[in-house]
Amino acid sequence: MRLRKHEISQRVNGNLKIEFANQDVSSYSGLELFRRYFRLINLNNRIRGAFKEYQFNGDYSVVDYILVFIALWLTGGRRLRQVALISDDPLVKRLCGLNILPSDRSISGWLKQFTNDSLQALVALNSEIVFEKLTELELPRITLDFDGTALSCGNRVAWAFRGYNPHKRYSKSYYPLLCHVAQTGHFLQVRNRPGNTHDSKGGALNVIKSCVEQVRKELPDITIEVRVDAAFFTNEIISYLEREGIEFAVKVPMWSRLYLKDRIIFRQRWQHANKKLSWFKDKVYIENWNREVELIFFRNKISDSKPKSPFQLDLFSPDDGVYEYSVLCSNKNIRPENILEFYNGRCSMEHQIAEIKGEFGFDVVPTIHYGANSAHQQISVLAYNLVRNFQVDTQITKDRKKTKKRTNILSFQSLRTLRFEWITLAGRLLRPDGVKTLRLNSNPVIEQKFNQILDSLYKIAA
Numbered sequence: 001m002r003l004r005k006h007e008i009s010q011r012v013n014g015n016l017k018i019e020f021a022n023q024d025v026s027s028y029s030g031l032e033l034f035r036r037y038f039r040l041i042n043l044n045n046r047i048r049g050a051f052k053e054y055q056f057n058g059d060y061s062v063v064d065y066i067l068v069f070i071a072l073w074l075t076g077g078r079r080l081r082q083v084a085l086i087s088d089d090p091l092v093k094r095l096c097g098l099n100i101l102p103s104d105r106s107i108s109g110w111l112k113q114f115t116n117d118s119l120q121a122l123v124a125l126n127s128e129i130v131f132e133k134l135t136e137l138e139l140p141r142i143t144l145d146f147d148g149t150a151l152s153c154g155n156r157v158a159w160a161f162r163g164y165n166p167h168k169r170y171s172k173s174y175y176p177l178l179c180h181v182a183q184t185g186h187f188l189q190v191r192n193r194p195g196n197t198h199d200s201k202g203g204a205l206n207v208i209k210s211c212v213e214q215v216r217k218e219l220p221d222i223t224i225e226v227r228v229d230a231a232f233f234t235n236e237i238i239s240y241l242e243r244e245g246i247e248f249a250v251k252v253p254m255w256s257r258l259y260l261k262d263r264i265i266f267r268q269r270w271q272h273a274n275k276k277l278s279w280f281k282d283k284v285y286i287e288n289w290n291r292e293v294e295l296i297f298f299r300n301k302i303s304d305s306k307p308k309s310p311f312q313l314d315l316f317s318p319d320d321g322v323y324e325y326s327v328l329c330s331n332k333n334i335r336p337e338n339i340l341e342f343y344n345g346r347c348s349m350e351h352q353i354a355e356i357k358g359e360f361g362f363d364v365v366p367t368i369h370y371g372a373n374s375a376h377q378q379i380s381v382l383a384y385n386l387v388r389n390f391q392v393d394t395q396i397t398k399d400r401k402k403t404k405k406r407t408n409i410l411s412f413q414s415l416r417t418l419r420f421e422w423i424t425l426a427g428r429l430l431r432p433d434g435v436k437t438l439r440l441n442s443n444p445v446i447e448q449k450f451n452q453i454l455d456s457l458y459k460i461a462a
Contacts, residue, residue: 023428024090024428024429024430025090025426025427025428025429026089026090026091026092026426026427026428026429026438027075027089027424027425027426028074028075028086028089028091028092028423028424028425029091029422029423029425029426029427029438029440030074030418030419030422030423030424030425031071031074031075031091031092031094031095031423032091032094032095032438033394033422033450033453033454033457034070034074034095034390035091035094035095036457037390037393037394037457037460038067038095038386040457040460040461041389041393043386044063044067044097046125046128047062047063047066047125048061048062048063050121050122050124050125050128051118051121053121054117054118054121056110056113056118057113058106058109058110059102059106060098060102060106060110063097064096064097064098064102065102065107065110066379066382067095067096067097068083068096068098068101068102068107069107069361069376069379069380069383070095070383070386071086071092071095071096072086072361073359073360073361073380073383073415074095074383074387074415074419074423075089075092075419075423075424076419076424077361078361078364079361079364079366080104080107080108080366081104083101083102083103083104083107084103084104086101087100087101090429091427091438107366108366108367108372111366111367111369111371111372111373111375111376112367112369112371112372114371114372114374114375115371116371118375119371119374119375119378122375122378122379122382123189123378125382126187126188126189126378126381126382126385127188127189127214127218129382129385129386129389130181130186130187130188130385131214131218131219132389133184133186133388133389133392134181134184134186134218134219135218135219137183137184137392137409139183139219139222139409140222140223141222141223141224141225142181142182142183142215142219142222142223142224142225143181143182143183143225143226143227143345143406144179144180144181144182144188144208144211144212144215144224144225144226144227145179145180145181145182145226145227145228145346145349146177146178146179146180146204146207146208146211146226146227146228146232147177147178147180147199147228147229147346147349147350147353148164148175148176148177148178148193148197148199148231149175149176149178149353149357150164150165150166150167150173150174150175150195151173151174151175151176151195151357151362151363151365152165152167152168152171152172152173152363152365153171153172153173153174153195153365154172154365154368155172156368157172157174157365157367157368157370157373158368158369158370159174159194159370160172160173160174160194160195160365161173161194161195161196162195162196163175163194163195163196163197164195164196164197164198164199165195172195173195174192174193174194174195174365174373175193175194175195175196175197175202176190176191176192176193176377177190177191177193177199177202177203177204177207178190178349178353178381179207179208179211180349180352180353182227182345182346182348182349182406182407182408183406183408183409184388184392184408184409184410185348185352185388185408185412186385186388187352187356187381187384187385188211188214189207189210189211189214190377190378190381191203191207192370192373192374192377198231199229199231199232200231200232200233200234200237204232204237205234205236205237205240208226208237208240208241209240212224212226212244212246223247224246224247225246225247225248225249225332225342225406226241226246226247226248226249227248227249227250227342227343227345227346227406228248228250228251228346229250229251229346230250230251230252230253231253232250233250233251233252233253233329235286235288235289235291237250238250238293238329241331242331247330247331247332248329248330248331248332249328249329249330249332249339249342249343250328250329250330251326251327251328251329251343252295252327252328252329254327257287258284258286260284260295260297260327263282263284263297264297264299264325267280267297270299271336273335273336273337274337275301276300276301277298277299277300277301277337277340278298278299279296279297279298279299279336279337279340280296280297281294281295281296281297281336282294282295282297283295293329294329295327295328295329296327296328296329296330296336296339296340297325297326297327298325298326298327298328298336298340299323299324299325300323300324300325300326301322301323302322302323302324303322326340328340328343330343338404341403341404341405342404342405342406344405345403345404345405345406345407348405348407348408352384355384355414355415356380356381356384358416359414359415359416360380360381360383360384360415361376361380362377362380362381362384364376384415387415387418388412391410391412391413391418392410393456393460394452394453394456394457395452395456396413396452396453397410397411397412397413398410398411399411421446421449422446422449422450422453425440425441425446426440426441427439427440
């Protein structure tokens with residue numbers, strides 16, 4: 001049915017008068033759903049239990065500060081000074097359980113109290129949140145991806161150095177190492193490191209060992225897989241994975257001392273996986289490792305015609321204009337083309353890293369203290385994992401078709417999508433018949449979404 005013109009348009013003759021007054025209205029009605037969820041999973045007591053051996057000075061508790069951070073990121077804020085912009089919202093206060101939110105200076109001062117010991121409480125709490133969900137999902141195998149990401153810092157930030165920052169080469173930075181669970185998108189661990197630390201250094205092997213030991217302790221019957229990029233191709237890491245019987249796929253750098261380019265150039269016979277992809281296996285002796293390693297060489301056809309200008313295989317762009325080449329080291333007993341698919345699946349980690357940096361303030365460096373900034377990273381990862389668990393428990397996610405790439409088994413939504421669809425909704429707090437009520441504007445789509453989540457929360461509570 002066609003609408004009439006006067007039904008579509010409205011006349012706007014002048015400007016609205018703008019006034020400010022104290023009202024029980026909120027811009028973030030969706031926070032009430034998160035508050036109910038956090039109460040159901042007993043989040044406050046979990047935080048208290050994790051920090052029972054550590055004392056922090058100040059008027060606010062550890063629970064208060066962590067919930068303020070979560071509320072800040074859920075509402076779209078990123079920096080500490082933006083807490084003041086949400087401090088008068090009644091549902092933000094309700095989520096945090098506070099009448100008055102702490103100032104940015106108070107939050108900064110609290111972060112600066114963190115030491116290496118108290119930081120472990122956040123690490124343990126995050127691991128508990130992640131493994132609780134992994135245990136419920138009863139996965140037959142778990143795939144761990146390890147990678148670092150650069151966080152640009154100011155010149156006065158402690159333990160920040162110039163190094164491996166691809167976007168700001170001359171800027172001081174941190175280079176934290178993250179462990180990512182491919183099946184669910186959780187981040188199991190994060191270790192903050194200075195910006196001049198190579199991925200294979202700075203305790204990378206210790207992080208891998210720690211994550212593997214955690215998985216074996218919490219999920220003893222699960223098969224563990226590890227995927228890492230060329231920066232992790234070291235004798236220590238490869239030997240550890242082989243010794244522990246862990247399935248792995250590691251990209252091999254085009255080191256000149258290995259003469260990998262020569263093997264590719266002079267290779268006559270390739271095994272064909274399909275019309276574009278071909279491969280061959282070869283054993284390469286690595287002198288400084290004092291051992292021989294079997295590698296798989298791949299070439300993927302990217303063009304049907306040769307380029308006009310001459311091409312040379314390069315360290316970072318190994319292609320000749322017709323084929324793109326890559327080399328993998330793996331102990332997986334599957335077809336080579338499936339190993340390549342498996343390794344390429346680790347690229348999904350980049351999407352999750354982009355989300356925690358863009359939506360959970362992971363790339364924000366709030367202070368000049370190393371311990372404080374490391375704690376901020378841990379809280380950011382904790383908030384991200386809680387939002388992941390929320391989506392699983394409230395059945396917002398849907399099953400995804402399993403592939404050889406080992407990516408998420410569920411279709412998660414980004415926090416930006418959740419925020420647009422139902423977190424940042426205007427609502428009014430009323431007391432009809434003496435019952436405190438959150439009243440939203442009538443919208444069938446939003447009402448259906450809210451009812452779906454509320455039904456799931458009722459089932460969890462039952």
